[in-house]
Amino acid sequence: MENVTIKDVAKHAQVSIATVSRVLNDNYPVSKETKEKVLKAMNELNFKPNSIARSLKSNITHLIGVVIPDISNSFFMEIIKGIDSVVSKEEYSLILSYTDENFDKELNVLKRLSQKRVDAIILASSNTDNKYVDDLIKENIPVVLIDRKIKTSNVDVIASDDFGSAYTLTKYLIEMGHRDICIVNGNLNVSTGIERYDGFKAAMMDYNIEIKDELVLNGYYSWEKAYEEVKKLIVDKKIIPSAIFAANNRMAEGTMLVLKENHLKIPDDVSLVTFEEIENQKLIEPKLTCIKQNALLMGKKAGQMILERIKDKETNPKEIVVVSDLVINGSVKKIN
Known part of the structure; x- marks a missing residue:
């Protein structure tokens, strides 16, 4: 049967049109027995409710x-x-x-x-x-x-606790002996970017380590932007930090490509950590130390x-x- 209507379902189930409507919209109590009769009729007639019409009537779109x-x-x-x-x-x-x-x-x-x-x-x-x-x-x-x-x-x-986690990750680098630590920041217009940078700065300050301007990069949570910024640092400015903190996984991937292109090995030449695990982490060696959300x-x-x-x-x-x-x-x- 084509273009099955509520009226057809009501007739097949031997109930009123109002009862079928109540089952469809689930907005009024209907006995279990009656509900099963209506649902069985819908199935037998291959009835497909008009979700647009229902949403207009009920003001619920799901x-x-x-x-x-x-x-x-x-x-x-x-x-x-x-x-x-x-x-x-x-x-x-x-x-x-x-x-x-x-x-x-x-x-x-x-x-x-x-x-x-x-x-x-x-x-x-x-x-x-x-x-x-x-x-x-x-x-x-x-x-x-x-x-x-x-x-x-x-x-x-x-x-997540972005400040606390960034502090913990930075503290780990410091306790592993690193002082020349570069951070590749995310979008500093959003809370995660701000809080992760604040956590990094707090850890550096607590250990009395200078944050060098040239080692503060803005990757804007972008693979491409992080690649550009890290490349400028290493290739153009000839600065190789002992460790890099990428404030998210995509920026870590951009950073890794720069290191690979310049024959810098992780961790022998540059240590690398990231906020959030990178994709296909299991296929990479060495696996990156990270904050796992x-x-x-x-x-x-x-x-x-x-x-x-x-x-x-x-x-x-x-x-x-x-x-x-x-x-x-x-x-x-x-x-x-």
């Missing part, structure tokens, strides 16, 4: 927008996997967008998601001053921030939090900090 800065980064892909593993069980679908760390693009993405009437948004913002989040809240669109915080908005947050768990927590927020928009926002681990591998040389 769509959640997820906005991330870098679709090529395995860390964010793990987060998305975690989110989907939770929300899909409640029949929500994800609309994925990425911003390339471009704040103007991010604002346009958020506006489009609002126009598509998503039920909620999970956001890893590219700017700590994102005031548009407040507008989304006023539009009754719940927002959960993941990985990155923003300054003013009073919303739920899932994050639990991206999958962060995604699952964000999925749980956004479902709670959809159901209850009035509860007080909360912040969850997911613990990261220092994973020591063979990429740091001990200096006596």
